[in-house]
Amino acid sequence: MDALSLTFAALADPTRRAILARLALGEATVGELAAPFDLRLPTVSKHLKVLQRAGLVSQSRKAQWRPCQLEAAPLKDIAQWAEAFRASWERQFSQLDTYLDELQREPVARATGRGKRHDK
Amino acid sequence: MDALSLTFAALADPTRRAILARLALGEATVGELAAPFDLRLPTVSKHLKVLQRAGLVSQSRKAQWRPCQLEAAPLKDIAQWAEAFRASWERQFSQLDTYLDELQREPVARATGRGKRHDK
DNA sequence: CGCATACTTAGCCAATCGGCTAATTAGCCA
DNA sequence: TGGCTAATTAGCCGATTGGCTAAGTATGCG
Structure with missing residues (x-):
């Protein structure tokens, strides 16, 4: 599977x-990451493996602990991918504004499709 | 499922x-969207339904055609979500830069962990 | 060494996914 | 009306997912 698909699937x-939000604050062990959730450790371990496969998390070793670290590079990639659509959402938001402006002037006519803008 | 998860799953x-990239260029019918792929129409139809469930695509009706339109708002949401990690990836990139700079000065010592920066 | 702690691996299960075919619905035109 | 085109719905299939339990691995400590 391609990197972008792996990242999106992980997210x-x-x-x-x-888990990623927690790791943005700094390194944490698997147990620490699991604590906030009502999930068994193996389940969290599986989630971490998905995140590792996507390159979003790396694990080191400190005695019997396996501290996890955020690897943010793939997040930059998806931010960039989404940013390519900025023009689309800005155009749509401005259209929404225009629509709301028209609605302000002639509520019923615009909303039902009956009548015109200047049906004096 | 929450909106963000639906969006990420769709992506x-x-x-x-x-399909989204194509729709960013403008409206298209299901058949037009299917053309570039080696996929049967029902398969593409299913993909479109996933995109609709995520609010990424809307469909209207024109005779027997169902032109699809991009709905970019959820893309803005995921761009914003990812942007929250900007500090993380910028910090990591600058660390990489620092590492590469050190490597430039003392290639072997840094790379193998033997020796020190100023082991005069 | 023996045991506790931290975590992973293996494997089960029901649910979802991404592809397909076949059948159905919707609208146009002769 | 009947038939053509566009698209959806229904349902099958094998693969993946997200949860679990039970068992295995790795490290530190008395």
């Missing part, structure tokens, strides 16, 4: 996004 | 991302 789970 | 497929 399509609230548990995994919460 | 975790190259076919669906290609």
Whole structure:
């Protein structure tokens, strides 16, 4: 699978996004990451493996602990991918503004499609 | 499922991302969207339904055609979500720069962990 | 050494996914 | 009306996902 798909798939789970948010504050062990969730350790371990496959997390070793670290590079990639659509959403938002402006002037006529802008 | 998860899940497929890229150029019918792919129409129809569930695409009706339109708002949301990690990736990139600078000065010592920066 | 702690691996399960075919719905035109 | 085109719906299939339990691995400590 391509890198972008792996990253998006990894982010399509609230548990995994919460783990990333926690890691943005600094290194944490698997147990520390698991604590906030009502999930067994192996489940969290599996989530971490998904994040590692996407290159979003790396793990080192300190005695019997395996501290995890955020690897933010793929997040930059998806931010850039989404940014390519900026023109689209800005155009749509300005259209929405225009629509709301028209609605302000002639509420019913615009909303129902009956009548015209200047049907004096 | 929450909106962000739905959006990320929808984006975790190259076919669906290609469909969005096409729609960024303007409206298109289902058949037009299917053309570039080696996929049957029902498969593309299914992809479109995933995109609609995520609020990324809307469909209207024109005779027997169902022109699709990009709805970019959710893309803005994920761009914003990712942007929250900007500090993380910028810090990591600058660390990489620093590492490469040190490597430039003392290649072997830094790379193997033996020796020190100023082991005079 | 023996045992506790921290975590991973293996494997089960139900649910979802991404592809397909076949059948159905919707609208146009002769 | 009947038929053509566009697209959806229904349903099958094998693969993946997200949860679990039970068992295995790795490290530190008395």
